[in-house]
Amino acid sequence: MKCDICGKIPQFGHNVSHSNRHTNRKWLPNIQAATLVINGQKKKLNVCTRCLRTHNKANN
Numbered sequence: 750m751k752c753d754i755c756g757k758i759p760q761f762g763h764n765v766s767h768s769n770r771h772t773n774r775k776w777l778p779n780i781q782a783a784t785l786v787i788n789g790q791k792k793k794l795n796v797c798t799r800c801l802r803t804h805n806k807a808n809n
Contacts, residue, residue, distance in 0.1 A: 750780060752797040754804075 751758050757778040763771040779798045784791055786808070796804070 750777065751795065752778060752780060752800055753794040754796050754800040757797045757799075 757780075759778065760776045762774060762776065764774045765771055780795050781798060781801060782793065783796050783801055784793050785796070785801075785804055786792075
Protein backbone atom coordinates (compact mmCIF):
# COMPACT_ATOMS: atom_id res chain seq x y z
CA MET A 750 0.00 0.00 0.00
CA LYS A 751 2.84 2.39 -0.86
CA CYS A 752 3.54 4.31 -4.04
CA ASP A 753 6.90 3.26 -5.46
CA ILE A 754 7.49 6.72 -6.94
CA CYS A 755 6.41 9.28 -4.34
CA GLY A 756 6.21 7.03 -1.26
CA LYS A 757 2.60 7.90 -0.48
CA ILE A 758 1.25 5.67 2.34
CA PRO A 759 -2.07 5.36 4.21
CA GLN A 760 -2.91 8.23 6.56
CA PHE A 761 -4.80 7.90 9.82
CA GLY A 762 -7.29 10.14 11.56
CA HIS A 763 -10.80 10.22 12.98
CA ASN A 764 -14.35 10.29 11.77
CA VAL A 765 -16.12 12.96 13.79
CA SER A 766 -19.88 12.46 14.22
CA HIS A 767 -22.51 15.09 14.83
CA SER A 768 -22.31 14.28 18.55
CA ASN A 769 -18.52 14.86 18.30
CA ARG A 770 -17.56 11.21 18.90
CA HIS A 771 -14.20 10.36 17.35
CA THR A 772 -13.77 6.96 15.72
CA ASN A 773 -10.61 5.82 13.98
CA ARG A 774 -10.42 5.77 10.21
CA LYS A 775 -7.84 5.41 7.48
CA TRP A 776 -7.37 7.22 4.16
CA LEU A 777 -5.88 4.89 1.54
CA PRO A 778 -3.98 6.21 -1.48
CA ASN A 779 -5.32 5.03 -4.83
CA ILE A 780 -2.53 2.56 -5.66
CA GLN A 781 -2.56 0.83 -9.04
CA ALA A 782 -0.24 -1.81 -10.48
CA ALA A 783 1.26 -0.39 -13.68
CA THR A 784 4.01 -1.19 -16.14
CA LEU A 785 5.98 1.98 -16.80
CA VAL A 786 8.94 2.66 -19.09
CA ILE A 787 11.66 4.25 -16.95
CA ASN A 788 15.08 4.97 -18.48
CA GLY A 789 14.14 2.84 -21.50
CA GLN A 790 13.28 -0.24 -19.42
CA LYS A 791 9.85 -1.61 -18.58
CA LYS A 792 9.20 -1.91 -14.85
CA LYS A 793 6.19 -3.18 -12.92
CA LEU A 794 5.44 -0.68 -10.16
CA ASN A 795 2.73 0.09 -7.65
CA VAL A 796 1.98 3.76 -8.24
CA CYS A 797 -0.65 6.20 -7.05
CA THR A 798 -2.94 7.65 -9.69
CA ARG A 799 -1.39 11.11 -9.30
CA CYS A 800 2.08 9.76 -10.20
CA LEU A 801 0.61 7.68 -13.03
CA ARG A 802 -1.11 10.75 -14.44
CA THR A 803 2.06 12.85 -14.15
CA HIS A 804 4.13 10.11 -15.81
CA ASN A 805 1.64 9.83 -18.69
CA LYS A 806 1.56 13.61 -19.22
CA ALA A 807 5.38 13.81 -19.27
CA ASN A 808 5.74 11.00 -21.81
CA ASN A 809 3.04 12.02 -24.31
